[in-house]
Amino acid sequence: MGSGQSSDKLHCNRFLDGNGPPPLVQQARDGINGLHGGLNGFQPEGQMTWVILHRELPRFPDDNTLQINYIFPDGIQTDKHPHPQQPYAGRRICAYLPDNREGRSVLKLLEKAFNEQLLFTVATNKDGEDVVTTASIPLKTQPDGGIAVDGYPDSDYLKTVRKLLKDKGIE
Secondary structure: OOEOOOOOOOOOOOOOOOOOOOOHHHHHHHOOOOOEOOOOOOOOOOEEEEEEEOOOEOOEOOOEEEEEEEEEOOEEOOOOOOOOOOEEEOEEEEEEEEEOHHHHHHHHHHHHHHHOOOOEEEEEOOOOOEEEEEOOOOOOOOOOOOHHHOOOOOOOHHHHHHHHHHHOOOO
């Protein structure tokens, strides 16, 4: 895709249960970021765009920030989702990467995974609601605040996400 802008303000969401995400290793092992019933490769219809923010991320003081915007409208589940023919709630999700060589490389990989429908799925959250959520590839949905809130600094994130994407055939 490429750089895209909208006049709509995007609100980045914290982890659905409000307690922050589990560690990346646990997310990869569990597959669905702590949610139940989702499958990889069954991403609902959505859009991915990105913009450059003129601000730095923690531990990347000389780089701007890539903000990736994922937009999923409300929809009806397919046979590949937990409750076929039932509605699910769409979402707007922001993710962040440093605007440097490695960050741009990961952006290209995330774009490829998005186009192959591997980044998101529909799953049932702990409140019993069917929602769009990340599949088994974790995203940094906060620019700062640390690992506990899915933000930076996280010195292993870029390496970890590259490995998880490679494990799914995205290189």
